Amino acid sequence: MSAQRLLVDIHTHVYLPRYAAFLRSRTSVPRIFTRTSPESGKPEERLLILDDEPSGGRPIGAQYWDRDEKLKFMDRHAIDVSVVSSANPWLDFLPAQTAHTLxxxxxxxxxxxxxxxxxxxxxxxxxxxFGLLPLVPGATTESLVSTVEQIASLPHLKGIIMGTRGVGKGLDDEALDPVWAALEKAGLVVFLHPHYGVDKNAWGEKENGHVLPLALGFPFETTIATTRLILSGVLDRYPNLRVLLAHSGGALPQLSSRLASCIAHDPLVASRLKHDARYYLGKLYFDAVAYGSEELGFVSDAIGRAEKYANAGASAAVSSAKGTDGTEKRRAGAKRMLFGTDHPFFPPLSATEKWKSVVENLEAIDGVYGWDEAEKGAVRGGNALALFNLGA
Amino acid sequence: MSAQRLLVDIHTHVYLPRYAAFLRSRTSVPRIFTRTSPESGKPEERLLILDDEPSGGRPIGAQYWDRDEKLKFMDRHAIDVSVVSSANPWLDFLPAQTAHTLxxxxxxxxxxxxxxxxxxxxxxxxxxxFGLLPLVPGATTESLVSTVEQIASLPHLKGIIMGTRGVGKGLDDEALDPVWAALEKAGLVVFLHPHYGVDKNAWGEKENGHVLPLALGFPFETTIATTRLILSGVLDRYPNLRVLLAHSGGALPQLSSRLASCIAHDPLVASRLKHDARYYLGKLYFDAVAYGSEELGFVSDAIGRAEKYANAGASAAVSSAKGTDGTEKRRAGAKRMLFGTDHPFFPPLSATEKWKSVVENLEAIDGVYGWDEAEKGAVRGGNALALFNLGA
Known part of the structure; x- marks a missing residue:
């Protein structure tokens, strides 16, 4: 099979058996607990990962930890390769020493x-x-850097997954500079993933299940974290750091020109950055987990235009971009987008269905206006093979 | 001059002299206060509209209240017509009776x-x-509906501007149903505009001026409010209500397929809605205040595809949309987008410049791939004339 035809899933999670057992031992969130199912009357396990989670958490089963279930899911959807990451909230809630050991x-x-x-x-x-770092308050630089080195020494781990809190103060904390340096040096990809959303008061009093925190809160959190990363100059200081954003970067692409405009109107912030904010989107990687062709096409536009903002003020860049065929930028941006499923989340409503979330994301890639087969194949798998240096 | 050539600004604010005087009389936020300028040593007025606003608020001057300044700004940028709205935070902070009178x-x-x-x-x-309603906790239905009727009786007021809090519980509060009904009946456009952003703890400890609350917080707030409006069925119950979203709908277009997917995985929420979430974007209007051509093009895609989601599940809709030329949907979506400036915010850094925020938004319209002159002209002014029934 040609490597260009492979389907590679870079957004797929696992609760490793050791982690699931640990969650079962806990009495506060995050935890796994057993209850009697109100429908079947039988015992069932539920996963609680968010405070005040509606509906008593989610049903959880073997698809969360069993490798055979992961492979069955892959076979069912013709996924050749998966780059698996631990699911949120990782080690965020643990004391530093426990987090380091675990x-x-x-x-x-x-x-x-x-x-x-x-x-x-x-x-x-x-x-x-993707491995885990003990990113918790009180974590020492030595603990973090030595874990980066451990991961770099494990041949099948190709990056790390991290949340947005760093060691408690977010990803714009200078205390993380040695971690970025170590990750850049090791060539490990950083998969940036949300967990906390934003203040739940924003969702109001109406019962909407998980819809608002998942559909809006998650992408908002990723957008804020990435923006703070940009504003603090991390991408200027570590230009070879490879950061992959969950859920196609959340709202960052759509808000990136507004962000650039707000920065331009604030000389203090503007003077700290080497480039227009839009430039940095061309340095990032984006999963293709956005569930719609128009969204994916736009994300690739936002990536593809980035180079225009390397050295120019916004107006100059707009003018110079005017002559360009819109689909040329769009094709260029596809190089930094990678198929994902978010398995085992968003399960189908019945056991016999194909996973709607997978079908939708594949159809979304297939339907992007202006992408030829070359771009579609790259997003489905070719980009992942290159980014993670697989099969070489 | 052909009506199709007019430039109409539908996102332009004023603090009317009565409102500015009221803010000067206050000692807590929102307020206008006078201080000695650290630069010139002369007295200067500053506007504080957000709690913990950085840099002692913003400089404020005649451009905030003086009609001649508005007209000068319009002339300078060749804006023919402006649909002016009071700026945030409107009457949100007032007791109900004061709000009603004011x-x-x-x-x-x-x-x-x-x-x-x-x-x-x-x-x-x-x-x-755009007029104002006394949308504050404790406002009676009678007070709100009678103010709608007052506005409808004033021939130059074509709509209302509102924030996201309703009468204290957000826009998904059934207490607002008589207000939506009255607005729909009167044919008044609802301009939905943010003020509060999201929890400021999300911005972290780094000093980034107004960048994060304005670039991200504002659009997040609009996104949440509009999503709650959709989820609560307001757009199903009042199908002729015309809602115009500030800042091109914030992040709603980019998150709309994710929103649809999250709804589809939550049968309780899904069963409440008549349509796929993406359908409702085709019922809304969006200002073209996004500062970038790619953003505007994408917003028009999200509007243009909406009809495909009227009756179909997501997968069927994706398949049926596949054969469509991408620019056809894009041209269709342009019908619901309207030029705006956000004047007098985002002022130029020097007094002699053209306003960068205006130049950028005009260049953004001009540079949208797939829009012909007809669409560009419509977004610049034709759509506004039609939506507000001006010059007929």
């Missing part, structure tokens, strides 16, 4: 999960992984 | 501001307005 153990577990799994072809396994 | 007075003031201003041609003034 990160090391879980990284080893994930390496084993991948390395003992099936191969697709010579030099290409079906499973790779 | 709303009535300010609506009369704005009518005079428009009606005694210059005409562009027969049957077309240069100034029209």
């Amino acid at each position: 990160a090391g153990e879980l990284n080893h577990d994930l390496e084993t999960y991948c390395s003992t799994g099936p191969s697709l072809q010579q030099n290409l396994k079906r499973l790779y992984g | 709303a009535g007075e300010l609506n009369h003031d704005l009518e005079t501001y428009c009606s005694t201003g210059p005409s562009l041609q027969q049957n077309l003034k240069r100034l029209y307005g």
